[in-house]
Amino acid sequence: MNNSNVDYLGFTIRLRRKGNKLTHSTEICKNNQDKIYKVLKEQIKLVIKNPSMKNILKYNQIIVGTHNYFKYASQVCINLNKINWKLYFTINKMNKLRGQPNTKFKNFYNRKYGKYKTFSVNNIDLIPIAGINHIYAKPLNQVISFYTTEGRNLIEKRKLDLSELVQTFLNRRSKYYSLEMLNFGASLIHAQKGSCKITGLPLDDNFHLHHIIPRSKGGKDNYRNLIAINERYHNMIHWNKSVDKQDKMLKYYIEDINKYRKLAGIEEIII
Template sequence: MTSQKKRTIKNLKEQIKKIKNKTTPKEVNKLNAMILGSHNYYKMATQVNLDFSKINFLVTRTLYNRLKNVMKKEHKISKAYQKLYREYNGKKYTISETTIFPIYGIKTKPPMNFTQETNNYTIEGRKIIHEKLGGNLNKLIEYALRNASEYNSTEYNDNRISLIAGQQGKCGITGEYLKIGDMECHHKNPRELGGTNEYKNLIWVCTDAHKLIHATVEDTINKYMDKINLDIKGLKKVNSLRKLVGNSDIQISS
Protein backbone atom coordinates (compact mmCIF):
# COMPACT_ATOMS: atom_id res chain seq x y z
CA MET A 1 0.00 0.00 0.00
CA THR A 2 1.43 3.38 -1.00
CA SER A 3 2.17 6.07 1.56
CA GLN A 4 -0.42 8.38 -0.05
CA LYS A 5 -3.12 5.74 0.28
CA LYS A 6 -2.16 5.05 3.88
CA ARG A 7 -2.27 8.76 4.67
CA THR A 8 -5.72 9.16 3.07
CA ILE A 9 -7.07 6.20 5.07
CA LYS A 10 -5.52 7.51 8.29
CA ASN A 11 -6.94 11.02 7.85
CA LEU A 12 -10.46 9.78 7.06
CA LYS A 13 -10.46 7.38 10.01
CA GLU A 14 -9.28 10.14 12.34
CA GLN A 15 -12.16 12.34 11.24
CA ILE A 16 -14.58 9.46 11.85
CA LYS A 17 -13.24 9.25 15.42
CA LYS A 18 -13.87 12.98 15.83
CA ILE A 19 -17.45 12.49 14.64
CA LYS A 20 -17.95 9.74 17.24
CA ASN A 21 -16.74 12.10 19.98
CA LYS A 22 -18.64 15.10 18.61
CA THR A 23 -21.52 14.07 16.37
CA THR A 24 -22.43 17.36 14.70
CA PRO A 25 -23.23 18.39 11.12
CA LYS A 26 -20.04 20.48 11.09
CA GLU A 27 -17.83 17.45 11.75
CA VAL A 28 -19.70 15.35 9.18
CA ASN A 29 -19.30 18.16 6.65
CA LYS A 30 -15.57 18.12 7.36
CA LEU A 31 -15.51 14.42 6.48
CA ASN A 32 -17.30 15.19 3.22
CA ALA A 33 -14.81 17.97 2.52
CA MET A 34 -11.93 15.53 3.06
CA ILE A 35 -13.50 12.96 0.73
CA LEU A 36 -14.13 15.55 -1.98
CA GLY A 37 -10.66 17.02 -1.47
CA SER A 38 -9.08 13.59 -1.92
CA HIS A 39 -11.08 13.06 -5.12
CA ASN A 40 -9.97 16.45 -6.43
CA TYR A 41 -6.32 15.79 -5.60
CA TYR A 42 -5.99 12.27 -6.99
CA LYS A 43 -8.37 12.40 -9.96
CA MET A 44 -5.52 12.52 -12.49
CA ALA A 45 -3.59 9.59 -10.99
CA THR A 46 -3.43 6.27 -12.84
CA GLN A 47 -5.53 3.34 -11.54
CA VAL A 48 -6.95 5.64 -8.88
CA ASN A 49 -10.38 3.96 -9.07
CA LEU A 50 -8.88 0.71 -7.75
CA ASP A 51 -7.10 2.59 -4.99
CA PHE A 52 -10.28 4.33 -3.83
CA SER A 53 -12.19 1.07 -3.95
CA LYS A 54 -9.74 -0.31 -1.38
CA ILE A 55 -9.80 2.91 0.63
CA ASN A 56 -13.59 2.77 0.64
CA PHE A 57 -13.63 -0.80 1.96
CA LEU A 58 -11.25 -0.06 4.85
CA VAL A 59 -12.69 3.31 5.85
CA THR A 60 -16.36 2.32 5.50
CA ARG A 61 -15.78 -0.59 7.86
CA THR A 62 -14.52 1.88 10.49
CA LEU A 63 -17.35 4.28 9.68
CA TYR A 64 -20.00 1.61 10.27
CA ASN A 65 -18.41 0.08 13.37
CA ARG A 66 -17.93 3.39 15.13
CA LEU A 67 -21.03 5.29 14.03
CA LYS A 68 -23.73 2.67 13.40
CA ASN A 69 -25.62 3.78 16.51
CA VAL A 70 -26.07 7.32 15.17
CA MET A 71 -26.75 6.47 11.51
CA LYS A 72 -30.15 7.27 10.03
CA LYS A 73 -32.06 5.05 7.62
CA GLU A 74 -33.55 8.05 5.82
CA HIS A 75 -31.06 9.90 3.64
CA LYS A 76 -30.92 13.63 2.98
CA ILE A 77 -29.45 14.07 -0.48
CA SER A 78 -28.32 17.65 -0.96
CA LYS A 79 -28.03 19.40 -4.32
CA ALA A 80 -24.26 19.28 -3.89
CA TYR A 81 -24.43 15.49 -3.47
CA GLN A 82 -26.69 15.22 -6.53
CA LYS A 83 -24.35 17.38 -8.59
CA LEU A 84 -21.21 15.48 -7.65
CA TYR A 85 -22.29 11.89 -7.03
CA ARG A 86 -25.80 11.27 -8.36
CA GLU A 87 -24.66 8.38 -10.60
CA TYR A 88 -23.30 6.38 -7.65
CA ASN A 89 -25.91 4.02 -6.23
CA GLY A 90 -23.98 2.23 -3.50
CA LYS A 91 -24.97 2.02 0.15
CA LYS A 92 -25.44 5.43 1.76
CA TYR A 93 -24.63 6.55 5.29
CA THR A 94 -26.38 9.53 6.90
CA ILE A 95 -25.32 11.12 10.18
CA SER A 96 -26.62 14.34 11.72
CA GLU A 97 -28.94 14.81 8.73
CA THR A 98 -25.92 14.83 6.40
CA THR A 99 -25.36 12.07 3.86
CA ILE A 100 -21.71 11.16 3.50
CA PHE A 101 -20.15 11.36 0.05
CA PRO A 102 -19.23 7.97 -1.48
CA ILE A 103 -15.54 7.40 -0.84
CA TYR A 104 -15.28 5.20 -3.92
CA GLY A 105 -16.91 7.88 -6.10
CA ILE A 106 -13.82 9.37 -7.70
CA LYS A 107 -14.04 10.59 -11.29
CA THR A 108 -10.80 10.42 -13.21
CA LYS A 109 -9.73 13.33 -15.36
CA PRO A 110 -6.84 13.61 -17.84
CA PRO A 111 -4.26 16.34 -17.18
CA MET A 112 -5.01 19.67 -18.83
CA ASN A 113 -2.91 20.41 -21.88
CA PHE A 114 -1.88 24.03 -21.53
CA THR A 115 -1.06 26.15 -24.55
CA GLN A 116 0.35 29.63 -24.94
CA GLU A 117 -3.24 30.87 -25.17
CA THR A 118 -4.12 29.42 -21.75
CA ASN A 119 -3.34 32.22 -19.29
CA ASN A 120 -5.00 34.63 -16.88
CA TYR A 121 -3.91 37.79 -18.68
CA THR A 122 -6.22 37.80 -21.69
CA ILE A 123 -9.97 37.46 -22.10
CA GLU A 124 -9.48 34.46 -24.38
CA GLY A 125 -7.04 32.83 -21.96
CA ARG A 126 -9.35 33.20 -18.98
CA LYS A 127 -12.21 31.81 -21.03
CA ILE A 128 -10.20 28.69 -21.89
CA ILE A 129 -9.25 28.14 -18.25
CA HIS A 130 -12.85 28.57 -17.07
CA GLU A 131 -14.16 26.19 -19.73
CA LYS A 132 -11.64 23.51 -18.71
CA LEU A 133 -12.02 23.94 -14.97
CA GLY A 134 -15.76 24.57 -14.96
CA GLY A 135 -15.18 27.34 -12.45
CA ASN A 136 -13.53 24.81 -10.12
CA LEU A 137 -16.94 23.94 -8.67
CA ASN A 138 -15.64 21.04 -6.59
CA LYS A 139 -13.09 23.28 -4.86
CA LEU A 140 -15.78 25.81 -3.98
CA ILE A 141 -18.02 23.11 -2.50
CA GLU A 142 -15.08 21.63 -0.59
CA TYR A 143 -14.30 25.10 0.82
CA ALA A 144 -17.91 25.62 1.91
CA LEU A 145 -17.99 22.19 3.56
CA ARG A 146 -14.82 22.89 5.53
CA ASN A 147 -16.13 26.26 6.65
CA ALA A 148 -19.63 25.32 7.74
CA SER A 149 -20.47 27.40 10.81
CA GLU A 150 -21.46 25.68 14.02
CA TYR A 151 -23.25 28.89 15.05
CA ASN A 152 -25.70 28.70 12.13
CA SER A 153 -28.47 26.19 11.62
CA THR A 154 -28.05 22.90 9.78
CA GLU A 155 -30.60 24.19 7.26
CA TYR A 156 -28.46 27.25 6.49
CA ASN A 157 -25.21 25.29 6.14
CA ASP A 158 -26.84 22.64 3.94
CA ASN A 159 -28.52 25.20 1.71
CA ARG A 160 -25.46 27.43 1.25
CA ILE A 161 -23.42 24.39 0.18
CA SER A 162 -26.14 23.11 -2.14
CA LEU A 163 -26.58 26.58 -3.64
CA ILE A 164 -23.00 26.63 -4.93
CA ALA A 165 -23.89 23.61 -7.03
CA GLY A 166 -27.25 25.13 -7.95
CA GLN A 167 -25.56 28.28 -9.24
CA GLN A 168 -22.87 26.27 -11.07
CA GLY A 169 -20.22 28.03 -9.00
CA LYS A 170 -21.13 31.43 -10.46
CA CYS A 171 -22.00 34.79 -8.91
CA GLY A 172 -25.77 35.28 -8.92
CA ILE A 173 -25.37 38.85 -10.16
CA THR A 174 -22.39 39.05 -12.51
CA GLY A 175 -22.49 35.47 -13.80
CA GLU A 176 -18.71 35.26 -13.31
CA TYR A 177 -17.16 32.25 -11.58
CA LEU A 178 -16.87 32.65 -7.83
CA LYS A 179 -13.45 32.54 -6.19
CA ILE A 180 -12.47 31.39 -2.71
CA GLY A 181 -11.99 34.51 -0.59
CA ASP A 182 -14.22 36.54 -2.90
CA MET A 183 -17.66 35.01 -2.36
CA GLU A 184 -20.44 35.66 0.14
CA CYS A 185 -23.78 34.02 0.80
CA HIS A 186 -26.46 36.71 0.96
CA HIS A 187 -29.93 36.49 2.50
CA LYS A 188 -32.29 38.06 -0.07
CA ASN A 189 -34.83 38.94 2.60
CA PRO A 190 -32.68 39.79 5.66
CA ARG A 191 -33.09 37.72 8.77
CA GLU A 192 -33.74 40.85 10.84
CA LEU A 193 -36.72 41.50 8.57
CA GLY A 194 -38.09 38.00 8.91
CA GLY A 195 -35.99 36.31 6.23
CA THR A 196 -35.36 32.58 6.56
CA ASN A 197 -32.47 30.23 5.84
CA GLU A 198 -34.43 28.53 3.07
CA TYR A 199 -32.66 27.71 -0.17
CA LYS A 200 -34.83 30.15 -2.14
CA ASN A 201 -33.88 33.02 0.20
CA LEU A 202 -30.12 32.65 -0.36
CA ILE A 203 -27.83 33.70 -3.18
CA TRP A 204 -24.04 33.46 -3.62
CA VAL A 205 -22.45 36.66 -4.93
CA CYS A 206 -18.93 38.01 -5.27
CA THR A 207 -17.79 40.36 -2.49
CA ASP A 208 -18.03 43.54 -4.57
CA ALA A 209 -21.57 42.71 -5.66
CA HIS A 210 -22.51 42.03 -2.03
CA LYS A 211 -21.16 45.43 -1.00
CA LEU A 212 -23.15 47.04 -3.81
CA ILE A 213 -26.37 45.46 -2.54
CA HIS A 214 -25.89 47.10 0.87
CA ALA A 215 -24.20 50.38 -0.15
CA THR A 216 -26.10 53.60 0.61
CA VAL A 217 -23.46 56.31 0.02
CA GLU A 218 -23.32 57.54 -3.58
CA ASP A 219 -19.50 57.47 -3.80
CA THR A 220 -19.46 53.88 -2.53
CA ILE A 221 -22.15 52.85 -5.00
CA ASN A 222 -20.22 54.44 -7.88
CA LYS A 223 -17.01 52.75 -6.71
CA TYR A 224 -18.48 49.24 -6.86
CA MET A 225 -20.46 49.93 -10.03
CA ASP A 226 -17.15 50.79 -11.70
CA LYS A 227 -15.47 47.68 -10.28
CA ILE A 228 -17.97 45.06 -11.44
CA ASN A 229 -19.19 46.83 -14.60
CA LEU A 230 -22.76 45.49 -14.65
CA ASP A 231 -24.92 45.17 -17.74
CA ILE A 232 -28.66 45.98 -17.66
CA LYS A 233 -29.56 42.45 -16.59
CA GLY A 234 -27.04 42.54 -13.74
CA LEU A 235 -28.25 45.96 -12.61
CA LYS A 236 -31.84 44.69 -12.46
CA LYS A 237 -30.68 41.81 -10.23
CA VAL A 238 -28.81 44.21 -7.92
CA ASN A 239 -31.78 46.55 -7.68
CA SER A 240 -34.18 43.72 -6.87
CA LEU A 241 -31.88 42.61 -4.04
CA ARG A 242 -31.36 46.20 -2.86
CA LYS A 243 -35.11 46.66 -2.63
CA LEU A 244 -35.42 43.63 -0.36
CA VAL A 245 -32.86 45.05 2.10
CA GLY A 246 -34.55 48.48 2.06
CA ASN A 247 -32.24 50.36 -0.31
CA SER A 248 -33.24 52.47 -3.30
CA ASP A 249 -32.63 51.52 -6.93
CA ILE A 250 -29.38 52.47 -8.61
CA GLN A 251 -30.05 54.70 -11.58
CA ILE A 252 -27.81 54.93 -14.62
CA SER A 253 -27.66 58.37 -16.13
CA SER A 254 -28.21 58.42 -19.90
Protein backbone atom coordinates (compact mmCIF):
# COMPACT_ATOMS: atom_id res chain seq x y z
CA MET A 1 0.00 0.00 0.00
CA ASN A 2 1.50 3.28 -1.09
CA ASN A 3 -1.24 5.30 0.63
CA SER A 4 -2.45 4.89 4.18
CA ASN A 5 -6.08 4.76 2.96
CA VAL A 6 -7.55 2.43 0.34
CA ASP A 7 -11.18 2.25 -0.82
CA TYR A 8 -12.44 -1.20 -1.74
CA LEU A 9 -16.03 -2.41 -2.33
CA GLY A 10 -17.50 0.47 -0.35
CA PHE A 11 -15.07 0.16 2.56
CA THR A 12 -12.16 2.41 3.44
CA ILE A 13 -9.17 0.51 4.81
CA ARG A 14 -6.83 2.62 6.93
CA LEU A 15 -3.32 1.44 7.67
CA ARG A 16 -1.79 2.67 10.91
CA ARG A 17 1.38 2.03 12.83
CA LYS A 18 0.91 0.73 16.36
CA GLY A 19 4.26 0.49 18.09
CA ASN A 20 6.48 -1.66 15.89
CA LYS A 21 3.53 -3.20 14.07
CA LEU A 22 1.15 -2.13 11.34
CA THR A 23 -2.56 -2.44 12.02
CA HIS A 24 -5.64 -1.51 10.05
CA SER A 25 -9.19 -0.34 10.61
CA THR A 26 -12.12 -0.41 8.21
CA GLU A 27 -15.05 1.93 7.84
CA ILE A 28 -17.80 2.83 5.41
CA CYS A 29 -16.22 4.94 2.69
CA LYS A 30 -17.18 8.62 2.55
CA ASN A 31 -19.14 8.31 -0.70
CA ASN A 32 -21.24 5.49 0.71
CA GLN A 33 -21.84 7.36 3.96
CA ASP A 34 -23.18 10.29 1.95
CA LYS A 35 -25.30 7.95 -0.17
CA ILE A 36 -26.79 6.21 2.89
CA TYR A 37 -27.59 9.60 4.42
CA LYS A 38 -29.34 10.87 1.27
CA VAL A 39 -31.31 7.67 0.66
CA LEU A 40 -32.53 7.54 4.27
CA LYS A 41 -33.43 11.22 4.29
CA GLU A 42 -35.53 10.82 1.15
CA GLN A 43 -37.22 7.72 2.54
CA ILE A 44 -38.05 9.50 5.82
CA LYS A 45 -39.68 12.28 3.80
CA LEU A 46 -41.76 9.67 1.99
CA VAL A 47 -42.82 8.15 5.31
CA ILE A 48 -43.85 11.57 6.65
CA LYS A 49 -45.79 12.31 3.47
CA ASN A 50 -47.39 8.88 3.26
CA PRO A 51 -46.89 6.60 6.31
CA SER A 52 -47.96 3.50 4.44
CA MET A 53 -46.72 0.05 5.35
CA LYS A 54 -44.79 -0.09 2.06
CA ASN A 55 -42.84 3.12 2.79
CA ILE A 56 -42.10 2.19 6.40
CA LEU A 57 -40.91 -1.30 5.50
CA LYS A 58 -38.73 0.17 2.74
CA TYR A 59 -37.13 2.44 5.36
CA ASN A 60 -36.41 -0.58 7.56
CA GLN A 61 -35.10 -2.57 4.59
CA ILE A 62 -32.58 0.15 3.75
CA ILE A 63 -31.25 0.07 7.31
CA VAL A 64 -31.13 -3.74 7.53
CA GLY A 65 -29.37 -3.91 4.16
CA THR A 66 -26.81 -1.36 5.35
CA HIS A 67 -26.26 -3.30 8.58
CA ASN A 68 -25.83 -6.61 6.78
CA TYR A 69 -23.32 -5.30 4.25
CA PHE A 70 -21.18 -3.09 6.48
CA LYS A 71 -21.28 -5.10 9.74
CA TYR A 72 -17.71 -6.27 9.15
CA ALA A 73 -16.32 -2.71 9.14
CA SER A 74 -14.58 -2.13 12.47
CA GLN A 75 -15.79 1.50 12.59
CA VAL A 76 -19.35 0.81 11.43
CA CYS A 77 -20.89 1.88 14.77
CA ILE A 78 -19.15 5.26 14.63
CA ASN A 79 -20.06 5.79 10.96
CA LEU A 80 -23.75 5.01 11.44
CA ASN A 81 -23.94 7.06 14.64
CA LYS A 82 -22.75 10.08 12.66
CA ILE A 83 -25.41 9.47 10.01
CA ASN A 84 -28.00 9.06 12.75
CA TRP A 85 -27.09 12.43 14.27
CA LYS A 86 -27.16 14.14 10.88
CA LEU A 87 -30.70 12.82 10.43
CA TYR A 88 -31.77 13.72 13.97
CA PHE A 89 -34.05 16.63 13.05
CA THR A 90 -35.45 14.82 10.01
CA ILE A 91 -36.33 11.77 12.12
CA ASN A 92 -37.91 14.03 14.74
CA LYS A 93 -40.36 15.27 12.12
CA MET A 94 -41.93 11.82 12.30
CA ASN A 95 -42.90 12.50 15.93
CA LYS A 96 -46.44 13.42 14.90
CA LEU A 97 -46.74 9.86 13.56
CA ARG A 98 -45.08 8.36 16.60
CA GLY A 99 -46.69 5.40 18.31
CA GLN A 100 -45.74 2.96 21.03
CA PRO A 101 -43.37 0.09 20.11
CA ASN A 102 -45.17 -2.96 18.80
CA THR A 103 -45.43 -5.33 21.78
CA LYS A 104 -45.71 -8.32 19.43
CA PHE A 105 -41.99 -8.01 18.66
CA LYS A 106 -40.90 -6.65 22.04
CA ASN A 107 -38.64 -9.59 22.90
CA PHE A 108 -37.00 -9.48 19.47
CA TYR A 109 -36.21 -5.76 19.78
CA ASN A 110 -34.97 -6.16 23.35
CA ARG A 111 -32.52 -8.82 22.21
CA LYS A 112 -31.33 -7.16 19.03
CA TYR A 113 -31.66 -3.43 19.71
CA GLY A 114 -32.12 -3.30 23.49
CA LYS A 115 -29.85 -0.33 24.13
CA TYR A 116 -31.25 1.67 21.21
CA LYS A 117 -34.54 3.52 21.58
CA THR A 118 -37.13 2.97 18.89
CA PHE A 119 -40.71 3.89 18.19
CA SER A 120 -43.36 2.70 15.80
CA VAL A 121 -45.16 4.30 12.90
CA ASN A 122 -48.38 2.70 11.71
CA ASN A 123 -47.75 -0.08 14.26
CA ILE A 124 -44.40 -0.96 12.64
CA ASP A 125 -41.25 -0.55 14.74
CA LEU A 126 -38.54 1.54 13.11
CA ILE A 127 -35.14 -0.12 13.17
CA PRO A 128 -32.50 2.15 14.76
CA ILE A 129 -29.92 3.35 12.25
CA ALA A 130 -27.04 2.92 14.68
CA GLY A 131 -28.34 -0.39 16.07
CA ILE A 132 -25.43 -2.54 14.99
CA ASN A 133 -22.30 -4.09 16.45
CA HIS A 134 -19.14 -4.79 14.49
CA ILE A 135 -18.69 -8.46 13.61
CA TYR A 136 -15.18 -9.84 13.34
CA ALA A 137 -14.64 -11.44 9.94
CA LYS A 138 -12.69 -14.64 10.37
CA PRO A 139 -9.97 -14.98 7.73
CA LEU A 140 -10.06 -17.98 5.41
CA ASN A 141 -7.38 -20.59 5.87
CA GLN A 142 -5.68 -20.45 2.49
CA VAL A 143 -3.44 -23.40 3.30
CA ILE A 144 -6.32 -25.91 3.23
CA SER A 145 -6.57 -27.08 -0.37
CA PHE A 146 -6.94 -30.23 -2.45
CA TYR A 147 -4.11 -29.06 -4.70
CA THR A 148 -1.14 -29.11 -2.31
CA THR A 149 0.33 -31.85 -0.16
CA GLU A 150 0.09 -29.68 2.95
CA GLY A 151 -3.52 -28.77 2.19
CA ARG A 152 -4.56 -32.40 1.64
CA ASN A 153 -2.84 -33.42 4.87
CA LEU A 154 -4.84 -30.80 6.79
CA ILE A 155 -8.09 -32.05 5.24
CA GLU A 156 -7.25 -35.63 6.21
CA LYS A 157 -6.32 -34.48 9.72
CA ARG A 158 -9.73 -32.84 10.10
CA LYS A 159 -11.44 -36.02 8.93
CA LEU A 160 -9.37 -38.03 11.41
CA ASP A 161 -10.29 -35.67 14.23
CA LEU A 162 -14.00 -36.11 13.44
CA SER A 163 -13.59 -39.87 13.26
CA GLU A 164 -12.12 -39.87 16.75
CA LEU A 165 -15.01 -37.72 18.01
CA VAL A 166 -17.54 -40.06 16.39
CA GLN A 167 -15.89 -43.10 17.96
CA THR A 168 -15.83 -41.44 21.38
CA PHE A 169 -19.52 -40.59 21.00
CA LEU A 170 -20.44 -44.15 20.00
CA ASN A 171 -18.49 -45.66 22.88
CA ARG A 172 -19.90 -43.26 25.45
CA ARG A 173 -23.55 -43.30 24.39
CA SER A 174 -24.05 -46.88 23.19
CA LYS A 175 -25.57 -47.86 26.55
CA TYR A 176 -28.17 -45.09 26.46
CA TYR A 177 -29.08 -44.49 22.79
CA SER A 178 -30.71 -46.76 20.26
CA LEU A 179 -28.70 -47.78 17.19
CA GLU A 180 -30.77 -45.32 15.16
CA MET A 181 -29.93 -42.44 17.51
CA LEU A 182 -26.25 -43.35 17.42
CA ASN A 183 -26.33 -43.18 13.62
CA PHE A 184 -28.04 -39.79 13.73
CA GLY A 185 -25.45 -38.51 16.21
CA ALA A 186 -22.55 -39.66 14.04
CA SER A 187 -24.16 -38.01 11.00
CA LEU A 188 -24.68 -34.74 12.89
CA ILE A 189 -21.01 -34.61 13.88
CA HIS A 190 -20.04 -34.63 10.21
CA ALA A 191 -22.91 -32.37 9.09
CA GLN A 192 -21.97 -29.76 11.70
CA LYS A 193 -18.27 -30.24 10.94
CA GLY A 194 -17.58 -31.16 14.53
CA SER A 195 -18.96 -27.83 15.79
CA CYS A 196 -21.56 -27.03 18.42
CA LYS A 197 -24.79 -25.83 16.80
CA ILE A 198 -25.11 -23.01 19.35
CA THR A 199 -21.58 -21.62 19.53
CA GLY A 200 -19.81 -22.87 16.43
CA LEU A 201 -16.98 -24.02 18.70
CA PRO A 202 -15.66 -27.61 18.56
CA LEU A 203 -17.86 -30.25 20.16
CA ASP A 204 -16.33 -31.68 23.30
CA ASP A 205 -16.41 -35.35 24.27
CA ASN A 206 -19.51 -34.85 26.44
CA PHE A 207 -21.70 -33.14 23.85
CA HIS A 208 -25.45 -33.83 23.86
CA LEU A 209 -28.07 -34.52 21.23
CA HIS A 210 -30.90 -32.03 21.69
CA HIS A 211 -34.45 -32.68 20.46
CA ILE A 212 -35.66 -29.47 18.79
CA ILE A 213 -39.26 -30.51 19.46
CA PRO A 214 -39.23 -32.46 22.76
CA ARG A 215 -40.41 -36.04 22.70
CA SER A 216 -42.92 -35.09 25.40
CA LYS A 217 -44.54 -32.80 22.81
CA GLY A 218 -44.53 -35.23 19.94
CA GLY A 219 -40.96 -34.72 18.75
CA LYS A 220 -39.40 -37.65 16.93
CA ASP A 221 -36.05 -39.37 17.26
CA ASN A 222 -35.07 -38.41 13.73
CA TYR A 223 -32.27 -36.52 12.06
CA ARG A 224 -34.31 -33.38 11.33
CA ASN A 225 -35.33 -33.04 14.97
CA LEU A 226 -31.83 -33.30 16.45
CA ILE A 227 -28.84 -31.00 16.86
CA ALA A 228 -25.48 -31.66 18.49
CA ILE A 229 -24.53 -29.12 21.16
CA ASN A 230 -22.13 -28.96 24.07
CA GLU A 231 -23.52 -29.88 27.48
CA ARG A 232 -23.28 -26.37 28.95
CA TYR A 233 -25.53 -24.86 26.28
CA HIS A 234 -27.91 -27.80 26.30
CA ASN A 235 -28.45 -27.08 29.98
CA MET A 236 -29.11 -23.41 29.16
CA ILE A 237 -31.88 -24.41 26.75
CA HIS A 238 -33.61 -26.42 29.47
CA TRP A 239 -33.04 -24.03 32.38
CA ASN A 240 -36.18 -23.02 34.25
CA LYS A 241 -37.07 -19.53 35.53
CA SER A 242 -34.29 -19.72 38.11
CA VAL A 243 -31.77 -19.50 35.26
CA ASP A 244 -28.32 -18.34 36.31
CA LYS A 245 -28.14 -15.09 34.39
CA GLN A 246 -24.64 -14.50 35.75
CA ASP A 247 -23.19 -17.13 33.41
CA LYS A 248 -20.73 -15.08 31.38
CA MET A 249 -21.35 -17.00 28.16
CA LEU A 250 -25.13 -16.62 28.22
CA LYS A 251 -25.19 -13.12 26.72
CA TYR A 252 -23.14 -14.18 23.70
CA TYR A 253 -25.50 -16.95 22.62
CA ILE A 254 -28.81 -15.78 24.09
CA GLU A 255 -30.49 -15.38 20.69
CA ASP A 256 -29.84 -18.98 19.59
CA ILE A 257 -30.58 -20.36 23.05
CA ASN A 258 -33.93 -18.56 23.11
CA LYS A 259 -34.70 -19.78 19.60
CA TYR A 260 -34.45 -23.40 20.72
CA ARG A 261 -36.21 -22.68 24.03
CA LYS A 262 -39.13 -21.25 22.07
CA LEU A 263 -39.24 -24.27 19.76
CA ALA A 264 -39.25 -26.50 22.85
CA GLY A 265 -42.12 -24.52 24.36
CA ILE A 266 -39.95 -23.04 27.11
CA GLU A 267 -40.17 -19.40 28.18
CA GLU A 268 -37.47 -17.19 26.68
CA ILE A 269 -34.69 -15.80 28.87
CA ILE A 270 -34.58 -12.01 29.19
CA ILE A 271 -31.26 -10.57 30.35
